[in-house]
Amino acid sequence: MNGREYRIDELAHTAGTTVRNIRAYQDRGLLPPPRRVGRVGPAPARRPPARAGTHRAEHR
Structure with a gap:
């Protein structure tokens, strides 16, 4: 292409x-691997989903 x-x-x-x-x-192998730019690290840790039918206030 054009560089x-x-x-x-x-x-x-x-x-x-x-x-x-x-x-x-x-x-x-017909094209080189991409050059990675930007967000290349692991995804941030995600909190597990809340159990169905429970709310924070119920656990006090």
């Missing part, structure tokens, strides 16, 4: 294909 960096959806649109195909090309 510009693309997000995967932009690359797919520009190339006239789908994001799924771009990922398949990466898996087969």
Whole structure:
């Protein structure tokens, strides 16, 4: 292409294909792996869902 960096959806649109195909090309080694930028760390810990029918006030 032109040396510009693309997000995967932009690359797919520009190339006239789908994001799924771009990922398949990466898996087969036809495209280099993406350069990761931004939010690349693990997701923050999530609290487990509350049990059905319980409220904080009930546990006092």
